[in-house]
Amino acid sequence: xxxxxxxxxxxxxxxxxxxxxxxxxxxxxxxxxxxxxxxxxxxxxxxxxxxxxxxxxxxxxxxxxxxxxxxxxxxxxxxxxxxxxxxxxxxxxxxxxxxxxxxxxxxxxxxxxxxxxxxxxxxxxxxxxxxxxxxxxxxxxxxxxxxxxxxxxxxxxxxxxxxxxxxxxxxxxxxxxxxxxxxx
Amino acid sequence: xxxxxxxxxxxxxxxxxxxxxxxxxxxxxxxxxxxxxxxxxxxxxxxxxxxxxxxxxxxxxxxxxxxxxxxxxxxxxxxxxxxxxxxxxxxxxxxxxxxxxxxxxxxxxxxxxxxxxxxxxxxxxxxxxxxxxxxxxxxxxxxxxxxxxxxxxxxxxxxxxxxxxxxxxxxxxxxxxxxxxxxx
Numbered sequence: 014x015x016x017x018x019x020x021x022x023x024x025x026x027x028x029x030x031x032x033x034x035x036x037x038x039x040x041x042x043x044x045x046x047x048x049x050x051x052x053x054x055x056x057x058x059x060x061x062x063x064x065x066x067x068x069x070x071x072x073x074x075x076x077x078x079x080x081x082x083x084x085x086x087x088x089x090x091x092x093x094x095x096x097x098x099x100x101x102x103x104x105x106x107x108x109x110x111x112x113x114x115x116x117x118x119x120x121x122x123x124x125x126x127x128x129x130x131x132x133x134x135x136x137x138x139x140x141x142x143x144x145x146x147x148x149x150x151x152x153x154x155x156x157x158x159x160x161x162x163x164x165x166x167x168x169x170x171x172x173x174x175x176x177x178x179x180x181x182x183x184x185x186x187x188x189x190x191x192x193x194x195x196x197x
Numbered sequence: 198x199x200x201x202x203x204x205x206x207x208x209x210x211x212x213x214x215x216x217x218x219x220x221x222x223x224x225x226x227x228x229x230x231x232x233x234x235x236x237x238x239x240x241x242x243x244x245x246x247x248x249x250x251x252x253x254x255x256x257x258x259x260x261x262x263x264x265x266x267x268x269x270x271x272x273x274x275x276x277x278x279x280x281x282x283x284x285x286x287x288x289x290x291x292x293x294x295x296x297x298x299x300x301x302x303x304x305x306x307x308x309x310x311x312x313x314x315x316x317x318x319x320x321x322x323x324x325x326x327x328x329x330x331x332x333x334x335x336x337x338x339x340x341x342x343x344x345x346x347x348x349x350x351x352x353x354x355x356x357x358x359x360x361x362x363x364x365x366x367x368x369x370x371x372x373x374x375x376x377x378x379x380x381x
Contacts, residue, residue, distance in 0.1 A: 119272055
């Protein structure tokens with residue numbers, strides 16, 4: 014950030030009065046520009062005993078399989094956002110959403126909220142960000158072609174939880190140390 | 198937003214290619230400026246059977262009681278943020294944090310993540326945003342002087358859950374219709 018989005022003047026890093034960390038502050042109108050973590054919302058959609066995955070048509074991890082997810086938008090709830098992403102990436106209508114998994118990813122300033130869900134019907138397809146989408150039984154999941162560690166972790170947990178029918182909401186921190194950040 | 202924070206040129210609302218909603222787009226460098234929901238993190242701190250509340254020294258709801266909470270910062274986890282807010286607003290060290298309550302508040306573009314916690318010791322005090330902090334038993338909670346409906350709801354749920362020792366993670370949507378937005 015180099016310029017104030019309110020008045021167009023330059024900004025500089027300063028610790029504002031009554032604050033304890035540096036913010037971008039406008040040199041002219043003194044607006045303080047806060048930058049905060051973003052929320053990524055997604056679904057783990059199922060049809061019977063099969064799980065819906067999407068093959069990514071975008072980088073990073075082009076051609077790898079993932080769960081439908083993306084940035085939460087203003088004006089929507091996290092469940093609405095998760096259903097929207099499922100529609101956009103897999104042309105599938107998510108219903109019966111239940112919060113399932115939360116990840117903190119502080120090194121890229123993100124929080125992930127994932128919902129379990131069913132599909133309203135057996136219909137699914139692709140969107141601009143997917144090459145393909147498909148349903149997988151436990152035995153069919155392409156473990157070596159999953160796009161992100163969080164997808165692997167969530168699928169593994171889900172398959173264990175499904176045996177008992179108890180799906181506790183878990184939250185954990187993802188920290189890859191100094192490795193270069195990658196998006197979900 | 199009127200100006201691009203990267204180059205200082207004017208921005209206008211446009212639907213970018215491959216997008217389906219209006220964004221602020223720079224007229225010169227074509228940067229797309231996304232605006233996303235913010236995460237508010239907080240704690241429900243307890244010492245034995247008493248709950249720590251803070252009396253607000255800021256608007257809105259100056260002089261009303263609330264739980265320590267505030268905007269999550271870049272670089273921290275939601276639990277770290279919740280503990281930081283507890284320190285800043287009540288000079289209390291939160292330990293044993295367990296995710297407890299999630300609220301979607303779409304009309305002000307916020308998601309709240311609240312943790313149950315204990316205090317490392319019985320020490321607590323105030324910060325710049327609090328007039329006072331105090332421990333309350335169930336009978337002592339100032340129900341008519343609570344700052345926000347979500348605080349009331351969370352305290353009521355906690356007091357019920359405490360009887361069984363089972364604290365399920367709940368998430369619900371707060372929608373006050375057309376009422377003017379208020380911050381947490």
